Amino acid sequence: MRRVLLVLIAAVMLIATAGWTYPPNKDIDTGHAAPPDIYWAIPSADVLIDAGHGGIDGGTHWGHILEKDINLAIARKLYLLLRSQGVRAVLNRTGDYALSDENRWHAARSRHRRDLSQRRGLSDEIDAALFVSIHVNWAARGGKGGPLVLHRNEGRSAILAAFVQDSLNRLQGRSRLPRGSAKLYLLNRVKAPSVIIETAFLNNTADREMLTSRRGQTRIAEAIASGIMAYRYFAP
Numbered sequence: 001m002r003r004v005l006l007v008l009i010a011a012v013m014l015i016a017t018a019g020w021t022y023p024p025n026k027d028i029d030t031g032h033a034a035p036p037d038i039y040w041a042i043p044s045a046d047v048l049i050d051a052g053h054g055g056i057d058g059g060t061h062w063g064h065i066l067e068k069d070i071n072l073a074i075a076r077k078l079y080l081l082l083r084s085q086g087v088r089a090v091l092n093r094t095g096d097y098a099l100s101d102e103n104r105w106h107a108a109r110s111r112h113r114r115d116l117s118q119r120r121g122l123s124d125e126i127d128a129a130l131f132v133s134i135h136v137n138w139a140a141r142g143g144k145g146g147p148l149v150l151h152r153n154e155g156r157s158a159i160l161a162a163f164v165q166d167s168l169n170r171l172q173g174r175s176r177l178p179r180g181s182a183k184l185y186l187l188n189r190v191k192a193p194s195v196i197i198e199t200a201f202l203n204n205t206a207d208r209e210m211l212t213s214r215r216g217q218t219r220i221a222e223a224i225a226s227g228i229m230a231y232r233y234f235a236p
C-alpha cells in the first residue's frame with residue numbers, strides 16, 4: 001500500500017514538473033494567431049520588462065512616431081543585453097498588440113484597466129524579482145527633456161530608480177532625481193520592486209533624435225541595463 005502511494009506521489013510530481021495541464025490550452029484550435037506566450041514557459045525571472053502600450057494603444061506620439069514602437073525597440077534591446085549578462089529577463093510584449101486583448105480574466109469594462117491588470121497579472125504569474133516598465137515622456141509645455149524614473153513608494157523600488165536614473169542622467173547629461181508615485185495603478189499593484197522609466201521626451205527635438213535612432217535606442221537600453229546591474233550588485 002505504501003509503495004503504491006509513493007508511486008502515485010511520484011507520478012503526480014512528474015506530471016506537475018513537466019507542466020502538464022488540464023484542460024488543454026483552448027487557444028490552440030481557435031484558428032487565429034494568438035500573441036506569443038513565451039512567458040508561460042518561465043515560472044520565475046530576475047527582471048520582467050514591460051514594453052509600455054501596444055496594439056490600439058499607441059501611447060504618446062509625434063506625427064507618425066508612436067511611443068509604443070519606441071518602447072518595444074528599447075525593451076527588446078534591454079532584454080538581449082540583460083540576457084547576454086546572465087540575467088533571466090522576460091519581455092511581456094514581443095510584438096505590436098495590446099495586452100488587454102489577452103486579458104480574459106478581468107471583467108473590467110475599461111480596456112486600459114484590463115491592459116494594466118494584465119501587466120500586473122503577468123508580474124504575479126512570473127514571480128519577477130524586478131519589474132521595469134519602459135515609456136516615453138511628453139510635456140504639455142515645451143522645453144522639457146531628459147529621463148525621469150518613477151518608482152513605487154518603497155525602499156527597494158527607490159534604490160532601483162536611483163541607479164537607473166543616475167545611469168540615464170549620465171547618458172543624457174541631466175541631473176534629475178527619480179520620483180516616488182503613489183498614484184500609478186501599475187506600481188501600486190506590483191509586489192516586486194518596480195519602476196516606470198520615462199526614457200526621454202518625444203516633443204523635445206534632441207531627445208526625439210535619440211529616441212528614434214537605432215544608436216540612441218541602444219544607448220538608452222545600455223544605460224538602463226547598467227542601472228539594473230548596479231542595483232543587483234549593491235542592493236540586498
Ligand SMILES: [Zn+2]
Binds near residue numbers: 052060067134135136
Ligand atoms: Zn507611456
